[in-house]
Amino acid sequence: MGFNSDDILLLKLIKEGDQIAFKHLFYLYADSLERFIMYYINNKDKAQEIVLDIFTYIWENRERFEIRLTLKAYLFQSAKNKAFTYIRDKKTSIYLDDVDLVNKIQQYDSQLELNELSKLIEEAICLLPDKCRIIFEKSRKELLTNKEIASELKISEKTVEGQITIALKKIRTFLGDAYSYLW
Numbered sequence: 001m002g003f004n005s006d007d008i009l010l011l012k013l014i015k016e017g018d019q020i021a022f023k024h025l026f027y028l029y030a031d032s033l034e035r036f037i038m039y040y041i042n043n044k045d046k047a048q049e050i051v052l053d054i055f056t057y058i059w060e061n062r063e064r065f066e067i068r069l070t071l072k073a074y075l076f077q078s079a080k081n082k083a084f085t086y087i088r089d090k091k092t093s094i095y096l097d098d099v100d101l102v103n104k105i106q107q108y109d110s111q112l113e114l115n116e117l118s119k120l121i122e123e124a125i126c127l128l129p130d131k132c133r134i135i136f137e138k139s140r141k142e143l144l145t146n147k148e149i150a151s152e153l154k155i156s157e158k159t160v161e162g163q164i165t166i167a168l169k170k171i172r173t174f175l176g177d178a179y180s181y182l183w
Contacts (some may be wrong), residue, residue: 011065030051
């Protein structure tokens with residue numbers, strides 16, 4: 001769940017040893033990964049090194065490389081893990097200024113996850129059957145009551161409730177286990 005066709009195609013091509021697909025992946029994410037890592041370690045050279053480590057690992061293990069998240073989520077989670085490993089191995093003390101940095105990092109992480117989740121939810125909504133999608137959007141985006149939706153679409157309130165229930169189930173299924181804590 002959560003994969004888009006570009007992710008699947010890129011991974012397939014990379015597994016087959018396609019260097020152009022791998023370069024495309026690198027140029028698509030290298031800069032944003034480096035900036036992301038910089039929030040954690042504030043060391044440009046080391047951030048670049050970590051990015052190269054991530055992509056080197058993917059290339060060297062491409063034939064057996066599997067991910068459960070979206071490709072973007074995998075890359076950013078790897079970057080975060082490697083940055084934390086670097087911090088732990090460096091064994092630096094946390095000073096008062098670092099507390100602000102930790103707070104900023106947590107906010108940045110939360111925003112990234114929210115952005116990813118929003119995209120996945122929008123994708124799930126787009127995949128709903130037309131009638132179900134229209135009713136769901138009127139409820140959640142236009143903030144209409146079930147009665148208002150029923151009146152506008154000339155259907156019963158029970159039908160509106162049923163379609164919203166169906167929409168929520170389909171969205172939950174689409175999001176899968178990765179976001180089960182939301183439900």
